[in-house]
Amino acid sequence: MWTDLTRTPRTLLVCERSSFLDEKSRLREQVEQLHFNYKVSVLLPECDSAPSHLEAAFKSFSSFYLIKKLPLFELLDKNFLEAAVYQGNVYGLSYRTRIDEDNCVALMPNGQLCLSLDKDSFEMLGLEGKPSRFNHRAASRYVVSLDLTDSRMAPGGRGYQRVLTGLTSRVQLQMDILLSHHPGGGAALQSLLSRYSWTELTPEVSKRRLTQLPCPTLLTSDLQSCDPHSFLEWLGAVDADVSCENSSSSFLSSLVCPEPMTTASHVLSISICGLLVPQDVHRLIQELRCYLEPPCKAPWVALTVHGFSDSPVTWGSREHGALRGGEHFYTLLLFPDHTYRLHLATGAHDNCPP
Amino acid sequence: MSVFMDLSLILTEDRSGLRLLVDTAAHLGFSTVAINYVFEPPAKKKQEIPSPKPIHELIDQLPIVQGRSWPIRVLNRLTVVMSDSTHFAACMTYDVDIICVPVTEKLPFFFKRAPVNGAVDRGVVFEVSYSAAIRDTTMRRYTIANAISLMESCKGKNLIMSSAAEKHLELRGPYDITNLGLLFGLSEEDAKEAISSTCRSVLLHADTRKTASGIVYTMKTRQQGALPPPDCEAPAAKRPKPHLTA
Numbered sequence: 001m002w003t004d005l006t007r008t009p010r011t012l013l014v015c016e017r018s019s020f021l022d023e024k025s026r027l028r029e030q031v032e033q034l035h036f037n038y039k040v041s042v043l044l045p046e047c048d049s050a051p052s053h054l055e056a057a058f059k060s061f062s063s064f065y066l067i068k069k070l071p072l073f074e075l076l077d078k079n080f081l082e083a084a085v086y087q088g089n090v091y092g093l094s095y096r097t098r099i100d101e102d103n104c105v106a107l108m109p110n111g112q113l114c115l116s117l118d119k120d121s122f123e124m125l126g127l128e129g130k131p132s133r134f135n136h137r138a139a140s141r142y143v144v145s146l147d148l149t150d151s152r153m154a155p156g157g158r159g160y161q162r163v164l165t166g167l168t169s170r171v172q173l174q175m176d177i178l179l180s181h182h183p184g185g186g187a188a189l190q191s192l193l194s195r196y197s198w199t200e201l202t203p204e205v206s207k208r209r210l211t212q213l214p215c216p217t218l219l220t221s222d223l224q225s226c227d228p229h230s231f232l233e234w235l236g237a238v239d240a241d242v243s244c245e246n247s248s249s250s251f252l253s254s255l256v257c258p259e260p261m262t263t264a265s266h267v268l269s270i271s272i273c274g275l276l277v278p279q280d281v282h283r284l285i286q287e288l289r290c291y292l293e294p295p296c297k298a299p300w301v302a303l304t305v306h307g308f309s310d311s312p313v314t315w316g317s318r319e320h321g322a323l324r325g326g327e328h329f330y331t332l333l334l335f336p337d338h339t340y341r342l343h344l345a346t347g348a349h350d351n352c353p354p
Numbered sequence: 355m356s357v358f359m360d361l362s363l364i365l366t367e368d369r370s371g372l373r374l375l376v377d378t379a380a381h382l383g384f385s386t387v388a389i390n391y392v393f394e395p396p397a398k399k400k401q402e403i404p405s406p407k408p409i410h411e412l413i414d415q416l417p418i419v420q421g422r423s424w425p426i427r428v429l430n431r432l433t434v435v436m437s438d439s440t441h442f443a444a445c446m447t448y449d450v451d452i453i454c455v456p457v458t459e460k461l462p463f464f465f466k467r468a469p470v471n472g473a474v475d476r477g478v479v480f481e482v483s484y485s486a487a488i489r490d491t492t493m494r495r496y497t498i499a500n501a502i503s504l505m506e507s508c509k510g511k512n513l514i515m516s517s518a519a520e521k522h523l524e525l526r527g528p529y530d531i532t533n534l535g536l537l538f539g540l541s542e543e544d545a546k547e548a549i550s551s552t553c554r555s556v557l558l559h560a561d562t563r564k565t566a567s568g569i570v571y572t573m574k575t576r577q578q579g580a581l582p583p584p585d586c587e588a589p590a591a592k593r594p595k596p597h598l599t600a
Contacts, residue, residue, distance in 0.1 A: 005536060005537070009542055069423075096421055096422050096423055097422070098421065098422075100355040100546070100550075101355060101356065101357045101358060101385070101550070102357065102422070118355075118356055119356075136543040136544070136547060136551075137511070137547070138551070140355055140356055140551050140554075141355060176423065323542060323543070323546070324529065324532075324542070348542070
């Protein structure tokens with residue numbers, strides 16, 4: 001019965017190599033399908049300070065709103081649906097709810113409302129749903145997906161009434177919600193903001209300058225100079241400010257920079273945190289492409305985008321869960337010749353990324 | 355999965371110690387805890403079973419669970435130490451919710467499949483406590499040995515892990531307890547269930563023992579308004595009877 005303690009929960013890593021100039025490049029779809037992004041980290045080697053167009057790009061991420069104690073039936077409010085949901089591009093995610101413990105909600109830009117509910121809430125709510133794909137022995141988590149743009153969910157319709165009755169009289173689900181409307185901003189969300197307590201938040205930008213940092217030598221995207229697992233481990237160590245020296249007197253970390261390596265004299269690490277929409281991420285990628293054009297001497301640029309670990313959905317509307325950690329992220333490695341390497345990674349309770 | 359629960363915080367005389375214990379549990383991410391009143395009936399004389407004190411007398415304001423916006427839920431639990439019973443009788447006949455596996459000594463018997471399966475069928479769970487393992491190295495060996503011996507019979511089903519902590523430093527976070535479950539031979543998902551879904555089953559099982567299999571229960575309501583007047587038009591049988599509510 002002794003389990004192998006060296007085995008860790010399974011993870012999936014998908015690596016792709018392509019070019020921005022290639023017509024078949026799927027990067028745009030892959031970026032846009034991860035709706036709820038929590039953190040964007042950029043690593044600029046051989047860079048002392050970012051040029052002004054990049055600074056402007058970092059600061060131009062859209063602001064978002066936190067509405068406290070919003071009853072969920074308000075997401076079906078007629079004015080909200082007409083002003084925001086039917087126009088598209090509304091992102092909504094429940095805040096301070098854990099995907100493996102509590103009820104979570106996600107409103108996607110295509111008008112799909114996804115409710116990830118525990119057994120009691122699902123049984124009391126009485127809506128059609130499926131058991132979660134990541135249930136273990138007994139089903140204890142259920143997923144209800146509603147298409148708010150469907151004709152059956154139009155206000156006054158039977159489907160709409162059923163959901164409304166469930167959320168108003170059977171289970172009065174209420175949670176803090178993060179909402180973002182791109183590119184409309186707060187105007188389209190007025191019907192909700194005017195009636196509940198809300199705060200407008202802007203994504204937090206933080207910068208770190210590192211000197212004499214050992215970096216792996218990544219020649220171009222064609223040559224396999226560095227194994228993706230060890231590169232991602234090194235990148236994560238730099239982002240988390242973990243030393244890669246592996247000195248014999250320290251027992252804290254035995255992570256090392258993968259060979260072959262060079263020492264970069266200046267490295268700039270920027271991170272942006274908040275409810276970040278994919279359109280802003282795509283714009284940042286285009287700005288980083290402009291940055292890499294000559295006369296820039298940087299050999300490569302790394303951009304990592306993390307999804308919310310407690311989001312009920314991952315790429316597209318695939319279900320997301322958390323066993324140990326609900327990680328789902330992608331790292332884009334950009335080179336000066338318009339080529340890139342994309343690594344998409346998920347954890348144990350996720351299916352394969354696109 | 356359900357919320358994380360720790361169903362055994364040992365009650366001590368020190369009120370501020372208890373308050374610190376509940377605060378630490380909320381900070382670590384537990385949404386529900388149970389204060390454990392341990393009662394060992396003495397051999398000769400009859401002693402009264404302790405009755406639980408209402409939680410608002412022990413703690414003024416319940417702390418908010420870390421990362422959420424609602425306070426921790428505190429329940430009460432009674433543990434009776436039986437000195438003169440067999441393992442078989444406890445599993446098959448006793449009307450209990452939890453059977454605690456002792457960690458203070460190496461168990462003299464092995465868990466047999468039959469009574470363990472009988473207990474599992476009835477909805478009774480087995481509990482392993484880990485705070486003794488934190489206090490003492492010998493206890494650590496006994497805890498792991500007894501837990502592995504239990505695991506061989508019950509195969510990871512109907513098992514809960516709790517702290518039995520007397521001091522706040524003996525509490526550990528839910529994901530750390532999941533790791534401890536791996537040492538006992540549980541799989542990742544089983545270990546996580548041991549502190550969430552199985553604990554929820556225990557609470558529901560306890561509810562069914564109070565009620566008619568959890569389907570019907572009565573509760574008193576406080577009637578604010580006046581009784582209907584005696585010359586009301588409705589026939590006597592149809593007038594509402596305010597003192598009964600199904």
